[in-house]
Amino acid sequence: MNHRQLDCFLAVAECLNFSHAAKRLYLSQAAVSQQIQSLEKELGFSLFARTRHSVELTEAGRYFYPQVAGSKAFFNAAVARAQAIAHKEQPRTIVGYDGPLAEYWVGKALKKAGTERGLSPYALKRATLPKLTAMLIDGAVDAIVTTDVEIRGISDMKFRALCSASPCVFYPKGHRFERMRYVSVDDLQGERILTAYNVPHSLAPSNIASYLQEHGVLPDTAVSVPDGDTAFMAVSIGMGIFVASHLCDGFAVRHGVESVDLQCDLDNVVMGIAWKAGSNNIDAFVNSALKLFEGKEKDAPISNARIYASDVD
Structure with a gap:
């Protein structure tokens, strides 16, 4: 098993299309297919179910994807640290995130921090939230964009809430939910539900995923997609519905997807920045992120969320 094989696997898992994955990696489609076949032969099981018109992760592939993505992110972060130490470079600020929503805000905050305060060299690492939490605890990253649930109860951890939204x-447009002011879990029965990052099999499912599982509307047969943007695209073409929070409203609009409140006994999803107590090299990033949310920039993808930045010191 080598890095080229794993890079190809991650690309295909995220694109669910061999041609698109090949373009991302600047390889031929045949080369990507060869790497996947070689990896599957070495592992002894299939990672993808292929038809003439679609590519989907197998059950084993759905489990394997977040593990590989997190391990690769951890490895890359360790390499970056080691290189900086070996070359006596200025320490990098490494920020971890898990998907398009966090990626948008991380990029905006880093740009603002660099413009206003002068930020030390930085690097971005993408992984699932459980993996990001482990990397933060082990010191592989300096800060992560996450939810309050993920880091709750972990000692020596600081968290700044940026915004929150209800589930x-x-x-898709034309769905029966268009006529409803809100939906309950009973209304979800029989619907094909999409999940991001294989939530049903995650070591740390979100509160929303756990709630749906407890009420029997998120079975193992739920369709897994690699990230939120892919979920919205799938919803827009009628492949199913996506249960998340209004934090994602802006991204849904880009894909022409509608949303309706979920009536359930759950707290709002709170997104923020977490870092270990005693870390001083991320102050510029944190402060810039807070100022960014205070400003509520007009092109922000969050349209129906409560902004917390002005509520914290």
Whole structure:
């Protein structure tokens, strides 16, 4: 098993298309297929179910994807640290994130920090939230964009809430939910539910995923997609519905997807920045992120969320 094989696997898992994955990696489609076949032969099981018109992760592949993505991110972070030490470079600020929503805000905050305060060299690492938490605890990253649930109860951890939003359901135009002011878990029965990052099999499912599982509407047969943007695209073409929070409203709009409140006994999803107590090299990033949310920039993808930045010191 080598890095080229794993890079190809991650690309195909995220694109669910061999041609698109090949373009991302600047390889031929045949080369990507060869790497995947070689990896599957070495592992002894299939990672993808292929038809003439679609590519999907197998059950084993759905489990394997977040593990590989997190391990690769951890390895890359360790390499970056080691290189900086070996060359006596200025320490990098490494920020971890898990998907398009966090990526948008991380990029905006880093740009603002660099413009206003002068930020030390930085690097971005993408992984699932459980992996990011482990990397933060082990010191592989300096800060992560995460939810309050993920780091709750972990000692020596600081968290700044940026914004929160209530759970909701994203559905395609013309769906029966258009006529409803809100939906309950009973209304979700029989619907094909999409999940991001293989949530049902995650070591740390979100509160929303756990709630749906407890009420029997998120079975193992739920369709897994690699990230939120892919979920919205799938919703827009009628492949299913996506249960998340209004934090994602802006991204849904880009894909022409509608949303309706989910009536359930759950707290709002709170997104923020977490870092270990005693870390001083991320102050510029944190402060810039807070100022960014205070400003509520007009092109922000969050349209129906409560902004917390002005509520914290």
